[in-house]
Amino acid sequence: MELEETLRTEYQTQLDAKSEEISKLAKATEDQKAVIAKQLEQISALSIDASKNKKVEQRNRELHQRSENLLEDVAKQKARTKTLQSDLTEVREELGTLRQFDPAKMKKNLDASKKKLAEKTTANDLLQKSYKQTKSENADLKAQLKALEEKLEELEPKDADVEESDVEQEAAA
Numbered sequence: 001m002e003l004e005e006t007l008r009t010e011y012q013t014q015l016d017a018k019s020e021e022i023s024k025l026a027k028a029t030e031d032q033k034a035v036i037a038k039q040l041e042q043i044s045a046l047s048i049d050a051s052k053n054k055k056v057e058q059r060n061r062e063l064h065q066r067s068e069n070l071l072e073d074v075a076k077q078k079a080r081t082k083t084l085q086s087d088l089t090e091v092r093e094e095l096g097t098l099r100q101f102d103p104a105k106m107k108k109n110l111d112a113s114k115k116k117l118a119e120k121t122t123a124n125d126l127l128q129k130s131y132k133q134t135k136s137e138n139a140d141l142k143a144q145l146k147a148l149e150e151k152l153e154e155l156e157p158k159d160a161d162v163e164e165s166d167v168e169q170e171a172a173a
Helices: 002-100 103-172
Strands: none
Touching: none
16 A cells, blocks of 8 residues: 555656646547537538528529520510511501502592593583584685685676776776
């Protein structure tokens, strides 16, 4: 026992130092465990945030892709709209030309033209009759004029002889 006590006194300082060192190390490991626990909490919080960020980033990528698709669709729709507008313009022009040839309007115009033509034909017939009558009257008047001129020529030599004799008689007197 003495041996034990001597050994103990001899090594007690070392044992105390070692037990103190063990207690320091135990305290350090507890501190490290606390730090690790805190870090684990931070890591779990950060991993939750990171997963949320990943979800947000994924959603952003999806939305970005969707917006690009929508922009492409809008560009296609604009091109289609322009095509449809040009087609509409062509159809309107064609409709305008077709409206010029509206059957009801054309029939009405045809009827009006026929009526005008009938009136003009009637007026022309009257003018032709009038012209023929005037022409025949003119021919009759020319014939009468010739007859009268012939009578005048017949009467003029007699009058010229009478006048010459009157002039001679007056000269003689």
